[in-house]
Amino acid sequence: MAEPSYFLVLLLFFCSLFLKxxxxxxxxxxxxxxxxxxxxxxxxxxxxxxxxxxxxxxxxxxxxxxxxxxxxxxxxxxxxxxxxxxxxxxxxxxxxxxxxxxxxxxxxxxxxxxxxxxxxxxxxxxxxxxxxxxxxxxxxxxxxxxxxxxxxxxxxxxxxxxxxxxxxxxxxxxxxxxxxxxxxxxxxxxxxxxxxxxxxxxxxxxxxxxxxxxxxxxxxxxxxxxxxxxxxxxxxxxxxxxxxxxxxxxxxxxxxxxxxxxxxxxxxxVSQFSPIPAEQSSSSQNKLKRALIVTFSVVLFILLLALLSIFVYRKVMKFDVLEDWELDCPHRFRYKDLHVATRGFKESEIIGVGGFGTVYKGVLRATGAEVAVKKIISNDTLKGTREFAAEIESLGRLRHKHLVNLQGWCKNKSNLLLVYDYVPNGSLHSLLYSSKKGTVLSWEQRFNIIKGIASGLLYLHEEWEKVVIHRDVKSSNVLIDRNMNARLGDFGLARLYDHGQNSHTTNVVGTIGYIAPELTRTGKASKSTDVFAYGILLLEVACGRTPVVYQPDRNVILVDRILDCLQMSNIFDAVDPKLNSTYTIEEMELVLGLGLLCSHRKPEARPTMRQVIRYLNRDEILPVFDNLNSFGSKRADQIRSRFKALGLTDDSIITTSSIHSSSVGEMSSSSFEITGR
Incomplete structure (x- = not known):
């Protein structure tokens, strides 16, 4: 009789926790x-x-x-x-x-x-x-x-x-x-x-x-x-x-x-409610209004002069003059409010620094809400404004649980500011490579993060009213919220176009290691180039290594290391040692294989983000792993041969190192407009 009572107590306890x-x-x-x-x-x-x-x-x-x-x-x-x-x-x-x-x-x-x-x-x-x-x-x-x-x-x-x-x-x-x-x-x-x-x-x-x-x-x-x-x-x-x-x-x-x-x-x-107090009649209100109008007329001329002075001052100094791109944008913050929120953009409030600006943590005085304020920095004012406008145009109207929410913006003199939701756990990059004890991401957390990023990219590519090409998918642009869910951010390089059309971008932008090889030849970003960067990100999350490790004697390319392990019949040698072999083998195998497939040198061989979601959710089996033996060297040989059949071999992958060491077609590496952040 003791065991059922003990079980009942536990059941009630957990039910109370759930209800609470x-x-x-x-x-x-x-x-x-x-x-x-x-x-x-x-x-x-x-x-x-x-x-x-x-x-x-x-x-x-x-x-x-x-x-x-x-x-x-x-x-x-x-x-x-x-x-x-x-x-x-x-x-x-x-x-x-x-x-x-x-x-x-x-x-x-x-x-x-x-x-x-x-x-x-x-x-x-x-x-x-x-x-x-x-x-x-x-x-x-x-x-x-x-x-x-x-x-x-x-x-x-x-x-x-x-x-x-x-x-x-x-x-x-x-x-x-x-x-x-x-x-x-x-x-x-x-x-x-x-x-x-x-x-x-x-x-x-x-x-x-x-x-x-x-x-x-x-x-x-x-x-x-x-x-x-x-x-x-x-x-x-x-x-x-x-x-x-x-x-x-x-x-x-x-x-x-x-x-x-x-x-x-x-x-x-109802007994605690107070009766509504009697209100003045309309006639009394009209008399009061007439009296106020007479009073206000005395100072009207002075007010008009003050307003005219402010208008002329702003016109002459060219402050806060709205441009065409500003008219349909989200909420505009006052510079004064953001200055107070970030304690005067104090260095102690800095939570991130990139190629295009510095990000500060702020607390809005009116609501007490925590925000992240990105201060755009550019020596080229026109270019800085262009990137600023691009991020507002794209992110300002996007709404998805795996994208960073843009709350508003501010333009004052030469200051260009974007205001986002504050995401407390920082970037995926900082968590992957943190040396602090207790900050190692578990495999369960990593797998949930890569699924979240895939969901956000699918929304950008297929589910929103326009196609959005992010063009800078990387671990430092993935932020982790309080519940350890991923949010893709930093849309300064993003481009939009209508469904059924092709992108018209002709310059190579992005970050070394995540740039698809065809970009160096055509300069045209596409959904497939985002998929390539996502594939590199999958490998980075699984292996705990950056896409390129710069060393004095040679540069170590992550894809090369994984392919080396594949050739040696143990792809799991590439897995992040911080995981201490605590991961689901089938999931790790899937992520590594999917990462290699997404980063295939040929764009047409890469899956779409909708297919990626289906692979990650086990709705479809990745072709490389279909109908394989359960275990043993025979399975490893089959995997290796299938990767070779797909063109995933050492000599067929165009890696970042080849961009620096040789020309592609007739365009040399020195002519690339590569923007790293």
Missing amino acids: SQSFDFVYNGFNGSDLVLDGYARIKDKALKLTDRSQNVIGHAFFPKPIPMFKNSSLDVSTFSTHFVFQIVPSDANRGGYGFAFILSPSTQLFGAQGGHYLGVLNPSNDGKSSNHLFIVEFDTVTGYNETSDRYGNHIGINVNGMNSIASESASYYKGTQKKEDVDLEEKEPIQAWIDYDGLAKQVNVTVSPLSVSKPIKPLISIFIDLSPVMKDYMYAGFSAATGEKKASSHYILGWSLKLNGFSDPLD
């Missing part, structure tokens, strides 16, 4: 002293969160400060979540107000460029409907909707994804029982409660509303099936956004709010 790791919840029974992230008009007033007042063209945002882990452990499915809040809308006493508010899940607490009116302070005409927004929105709208067809009557509730067109919409009401509906006027000056529930297993969203005096109805107002996994990022922020317009305005209040991950949100204690 998945838990995330909070409750606000009023907002006094709360730590919400507020933006725009939003403020705390008399224990209530006030998003807007009844002024024209006002926007207010409020977010819970901590990001929510949206995905289950080791799962691609969005976690179940539930939120409950109480709101009150106070319209203008002259006519009905507007425009409403929205509950949102956003990858950031900053909604840059958002407009009021029908956009509810969430989006604008240029980004409305784009899949890169990663926004889940439930709107509580009080005027004729953004989409006249679906929201024609106003006073409605809608579910939106990435834009203001509702995928489901209903007039505000609630069910009494399961059949009879009662209308709810969102502007009836009384508190209303709302529930938003998402079932991650069934992939179903339910939205329910009712007056504060009515308990949660059994039947939801809106219930649709939608998979939110493509919309959600790993971490999202929950919050509210409200807006007024030019002719219509209301005060929007949130009185209480709760949210829970993997469970139903906690009930709110």
